Amino acid sequence: MLFKIVLGMLLVPALFLAGEGSKVLVVVNENVKESVEVGVYYAKKRNIPEGNICRIKCSVTDGTDISNYKKQILEPVLKAARNGIQYIVMTYGTPYMLSINGANYSLDAFLCFPNENISSSISPAKSAGLGLSGYTGEPSQYYNKSFHFQGGGRNFLVTRLDGPTADIAKELVDRALYGEQFITTKYGKGVFDARGIKSGGYYPADQDIIEAGNIVKGKGYETLIDLNPGEVSDKSCPDTLWYFGWYSYNNYNDAFTWKVGAVGIHFDSASAIGIRGGQCWVSQALLRGITATGGAVSEPYADNYTRANLFFKYLLDGYNFAEACYLATPTAKWMMCFVGDPLYSPSFSEKKTDTNKPSIVNLEFQKNDNNPDKEAELFVTADKFVSVKIEYGKDKNDYSKSVKLEVKKIKHNLDLRELKPATNYFFRLTCVDSSGNVQIQEVEYKTAASVPPAIEYINVEKHSGEIILTWEKSSIEDLAGYKLFKMEMSEKSYGSPIELPVDSVSYTDKGLINEKTYAYCLRVVNKDGALSPKTEIYVALSELLPVTNLKAEQKSYGVKISWSAVPSRKVANYEIVRSLKVKSGYKKLRNTTETSLADINVKKGSTYYYKVITKDKNGAERGVSGPLEVKVDAK
The missing domain is CATH 2.60.40.10 (Immunoglobulins)
Known part of the structure; x- marks a missing residue:
């Protein structure tokens, strides 16, 4: 492979020019507006050409299956990754987990060394005696090679600008740029949380963490190397700049105050299981201001995790974040996912001291x-x-x-x-x-003056294309009126308020669209201009609505009830019910497809209440009109 040939030619560290935007392909998901915003923002900050923004349309969920991965992500990315592309930046709103045969893997890890013939039948790893059976990734060709990545063929280093919010994803590049300018050995501290393991399967990983701490300490940074079995205690690590430690499954130990530019990785089998939310380490560290991090989207097994000593060896010796991640990770096409600016080079540029006060x-x-x-x-x-x-x-x-x-x-x-x-x-x-x-x-x-109490309840009456809202008048003495806000549920916020006068107790909203849901917010206004708390109601305007023009006529044979038809083919019939009480006791008279009914079983001098119920072909009630009061003449 061309990749192997290029690596073989570079046997010693080479001068790397940080911030070479032409080598970066930024992948954005056009189905997520914020994804595009993050990608465009990053490209501007790192001087990445417009042509290096790869616009795809893919799933908006955290994960995708192998079929959609190939069609929606891999194919357009490989097409856009022209000669010279070495780094791929996935953005907020693109999937980061790849599902194959019921198991989850890091999508980014597969994109690093693309293989269009990935099998959907690979067997998930599982314990077998003292070892493992099934798929456990592939040996990384870039692992611990001690030279800068040059790419070649279909080989890339992939990180992502992601996190719980799009704003956090954008901030990652700004934090990286600050770190490149101002990080010195006096700027922040190293924290390396080992466990003091003396032997066994986890001993090598623990030794890696201790060695990483000594590397950072040897560079001149104040460094804590903790050998206690438990994690460092809460809030005990202010000004943390470099971190590697373990172990708390799918949990964040809130012990750190992160410096701008901070880089940290937590050794945890679920550390990146939900980078856009939840309690996993990566998500919580991003919320608290870390600049670059990484973790596992599912069980990686200790031997396949990013090695602490190699990671900090390279990061603090002129290599960028992406290079340090993959130089320190022995296994490709597996579980590790890295979040941060791939070009972030905290140890490369000439440093200066920031003496400017914030404004x-x-x-x-x-x-x-x-x-x-x-x-x-x-x-x-x-x-x-x-x-x-x-x-x-x-x-x-x-x-x-x-x-x-x-x-x-x-x-x-x-x-x-x-x-x-x-x-x-x-x-x-x-x-x-x-x-x-x-x-x-x-x-x-x-602060505002005392506010009026809210309206307790809003009554709703629905007709075709129309909603009527009613309420009891506010009893406050200094009432100045009401403000009514409205929006369709597909909208994100209410529009400008409708100003209603003091004597208002109802509002009719016309010209609406059936099958849509509308939200209303009513607030009382006093003479000081203070608004009451919100009273909100959500109204689904179904296509099948109560009949209209319900009326009664007295005939020689009794009472004739009539109404206007609901203009919908989904209407099967109308059910008419009657009671001697307005609020209860209704009994069915009959069902009909007509728009009138003759009730001959009435007594002179009695009062009856009628309702007409719209029914669909399944017999479901789709609207009620009434009650209609009818007083039968005594003569």
């Missing part, structure tokens, strides 16, 4: 919709990654309450609780960037 570019208070007089949300946007602490009180000399967010982000939102209505508060905001630069800003905010 607060936006500071905005937003009242809580349900409790605008007692709760608020503070949105803070800085020009770099910062942690945020907000102190507040009713006096500048008494900041009695505080909220702190340790995760360094550009955009923060903080919930403020237990505020008092119509009260002026003083806030002191402290932002600290990853290099220790501090910015402090003070601001004032006044």
